[in-house]
Structures are given as structure tokens and as C-alpha cells.
Amino acid sequence: MLPTTESRSSATSSDPSGRGVAVLDVSGVDKRFVMHLQGGVELPVLTGLEFQVFAGECVVLDGASGAGKSSILKMVYGNYGVDRGRIVLHTGRGTVDLAGVDPREILTARRDQVGYVSQFLRCVPRVPTLQVVAEPLLERGVDATVAEERAAALLTRLSIPERLWGLPPATFSGGEQQRVNIARGFLPDLPLLLLDEPTASLDAHNRDVVIDLLREKCSRGTAMLGIFHDAHVREAVADRLIDVASFTPPAGGVGSSPIAGTAR
Structure with missing residues (x-):
């Protein structure tokens, strides 16, 4: 299907297809670096x-x-501030403007509502891999045995052998570290998941495993916003594409801001 174009005026907080209120609603955001x-x-x-971004779709x-x-991902996750605009998260826990809350509320949102798979694994040194993966569930009060069982299942699916689970990820190859990441x-089921090139360091087999995991997340209602330079992955998971260049101010003026969409 050829991509369609939505004008800025057509963006509303309710989706005409019947999906309801958007999980993530970004509006009028400006960002500059000094x-x-x-x-x-x-x-x-x-x-x-x-x-x-609506529940059950990958943008x-x-x-x-x-x-x-x-x-954009860092603004949504709260690593970058914004100069103007709103980044509103609508979930079962209520509504919060991530662009205007204090750091403690950002940390709470990260724990309970917004997941993030970055390009590189960042974790406490010398912590065993199984605990690194289980940590997001442990922070939410999940029983340690249950959390580690779920972590073990994901590690197995991503081809991390059990003999490595007791070692810290810092001893792993780049591809292994990214699979741990x-x-x-992916372990907790949160309303919104941000993804910054999650398959960049993966071989073809594990790339396809991640595609399956992404589709499963969507089927469970997770809203996903991601960057995928791998055309195969992008075509496999994208419900809509956002042309970021249309929101980049050119020299001497500001252009229009269309949003392109394509069916999976």
C-alpha cells in the first residue's frame, strides 16, 4: 500500500478507527540545543x-x-527537556505531561509506564546477566523466582546460553550485550515501549526473533515508537512512518509537517 499523508490539522487525541485515546500524544514540541x-x-x-501513538501499533x-x-526518543523518555509543547502519556494510571513534570515523576513513569531499549546496554558492573534482565520486574515488586523465570525464558529465546547467565554482560560480545539489552x-509489559535501533548488532536469526517479539508486544496492546534503519525490520513491524525531516527547521524558515503512514 502506498503511504498516505496526514496533515497536522488532522492529528487529534481520538483515533477515528476506534482505538480510542492515544497512549502517546506529542503536540507543538520545539527543541533546540545551546x-x-x-x-x-x-x-x-x-x-x-x-x-x-496508539495502543497496539508500532510507529x-x-x-x-x-x-x-x-x-525525539530522548525527549519522550525524559533525558532531554523541550523548549515548548506537550508530551502527554495516557495510560490506566492516568494522564501525565512528560514535558512538564519533575524528575521524580519521570522516574515513576519509567518504572511503571515507559520502557526503553537503547542502542547500548547500560547496567551496574559485575551484576549477573540473569539479574540484569530480571531487574525491571523486581523493581515493580514481582516475586524474584517469577522474575528470573521470565528473564530466563527471554534469554533462551534470544540465544543467550544458560552457562552465561551468571556472568556480567560486560564480558559478552556486542551482539550478546544487545540481546541482553x-x-x-521487553521483559515488563508497559503501555509504551521506545526502541532505538534494537536490531543494529544482531544476526539474521536473532533479528527475526526480535521481529516476532515486537509483533507479540503489539498484539498485547503495547504502543511502540522506534527507530529502525534495517529496512527488513522496518517493513515487517511499521504501522506508520513519521517523516522527521518535515519537523526539522530549514535554514531561514520552517517547513510543513506532514505525517506519512503505511499499512504493515
Whole structure:
């Protein structure tokens, strides 16, 4: 199916297909970086950013390197602030504007509502792999035995042999570390999951395993926002594409902001 284009005016907080209120509703967001070591020069990155992600769909940020895709994920996750606009999360726990809350509320949202699979695994050194993967469930009060059983199942599915589970991930290869990272991010079922090139370091077999995991997440109602440079993965999982370049301010002015969508 050829991609369709939605105008900014068509973006609302309710979806006409009947999916209800968006899990993630980004509206009117501007972002600039201030280069403090270069005399305070301001670098506009994004302007008028707006899009929605609904439960059970995977929306992919599309655009060239440097367009601002990773910056969008970091704004949603609370690593970057915004200069203007709203990043509203609607879940069973209520509604929160992630662009305007204090750090403690951001941490609570990360624990209970927003998952993130980054490009690189970040964890406490010398902690065994099984505990690294189980940690998100343990933080939510899940019984340790149950959490480790679920972690073990995901590690097995991602081809991490049991003999490695007692070792810290720092001793692993890059591809093994990324599979541990994926297992850790996919273990809890949260309303929103952010993905920054999760398959970049994977072989074909494990890439296909991740595609299956993504589809299963969607079927359970998780809303997903991701970056996938691998065309095979993108075509396999994307429900809609967002053209990030259309929200990037060109020299001397601001362009339009269409949103492109394509059926899976």
C-alpha cells in the first residue's frame, strides 16, 4: 500500500478507527540545543513536532542520520527537556505531561509506564546477566523466582546460553550485550515501549526473533515508537512512518509537517 499523508490539522487525541485515546500524544514540541562552549550559539533541532501513538501499533521515526530521531526518543523518555509543547502519556494510571513534570515523576513513569531499549546496554558492573534482565520486574515488586523465570525464558529465546547467565554482560560480545539489552527492555509489559535501533548488532536469526517479539508486544496492546534503519525490520513491524525531516527547521524558515503512514 502506498503511504498516505496526514496533515497536522488532522492529528487529534481520538483515533477515528476506534482505538480510542492515544497512549502517546506529542503536540507543538520545539527543541533546540545551546552550544555553551561556542558563545551560546543556538541550534534548532525540531519545530512543531506532533504525532500520536496508539495502543497496539508500532510507529517508526524515519529520516536521515542527524534528523533528530534519537532526540525525539530522548525527549519522550525524559533525558532531554523541550523548549515548548506537550508530551502527554495516557495510560490506566492516568494522564501525565512528560514535558512538564519533575524528575521524580519521570522516574515513576519509567518504572511503571515507559520502557526503553537503547542502542547500548547500560547496567551496574559485575551484576549477573540473569539479574540484569530480571531487574525491571523486581523493581515493580514481582516475586524474584517469577522474575528470573521470565528473564530466563527471554534469554533462551534470544540465544543467550544458560552457562552465561551468571556472568556480567560486560564480558559478552556486542551482539550478546544487545540481546541482553532487548531482553531487559521487553521483559515488563508497559503501555509504551521506545526502541532505538534494537536490531543494529544482531544476526539474521536473532533479528527475526526480535521481529516476532515486537509483533507479540503489539498484539498485547503495547504502543511502540522506534527507530529502525534495517529496512527488513522496518517493513515487517511499521504501522506508520513519521517523516522527521518535515519537523526539522530549514535554514531561514520552517517547513510543513506532514505525517506519512503505511499499512504493515
